[in-house]
Amino acid sequence: MRSKMEERAVKQICEKLLLEVNCEFVGFAIQNSHGPDITWRIAAGNSNDKYKRITVRYGKGIAGKVIATGQPIEIENFPDNISGKVLDYPIMLAEKLLYAFAMPIRIKGIPKGVLLVGKRTINPISESDQQLVKLAATEIEAL
Template sequence: MMEINDLPEVIKVCDQLKEQASCDFVGLAIQNRVGPDVRWHYAVGNLNDKYKLITVRFGKGIAGKVISTGVPMKMANFPHQATGKVTDYPIALAEKLNTCYAVPIFFNGAPKGVLLAGNRDSSVFSETEQEWVKESAEALEQILKDYMDFRSGG
């Protein structure tokens, strides 16, 4: 079974975004094909491999919220300004992120993935940097479209 981190184009987009937005972390999460859970598939700038073990419920955590709403999410001053329990944000905890900006990745018009850019210090994402995250997410939509079709056997 082909994995997302086997796709050089995905790695390239994530690496470029990390450099362009000079952020500490870039992660890619995708909703499981079967069931509502969301899992982190790829990361650059990660402190460890914990992200690979993180699965969040639809509507929970950064990835689950972005996928369930289909809108970008900003978070600053984590964990102090987190809504709900800090344990609802396992990626932010595992990667010690203080600020992040996450955008949905759409497949066939539905949000099924998330691209997250994060910082371990308190620097927030400017409008320009947020635009770069959105553009990177759109590039990933194109790259992963075939992968998602491949996964669904279509």
């Protein structure tokens, strides 16, 4: 995030997504400009401010895996269907999410960020809601 204006724009996209998609949480994480760590910067529908203190390594947790693979990730019935340890998914734990769908955000074609929608129930989001998340990711990339 280079400017406060960009940050506000991303926050608005997250808040809009929270209203449009059948979900309870929307979060945006981005890889730090220096080093491989990824931090959660923006959230809507959050139950606390823990997300601000979460940093994950490249390849770890949802954010790290989405950025490492450049592919969307869907987690259903957390923590039953995960690879690795439960503690590798701090955003799921901090927000008590049981379901998440995360899209990569590409900067100059390279995955550098993550847009995540989550639910505190095990019900997945619909295919049309996933399309809305993809559209929002594209909007963020355009910033």
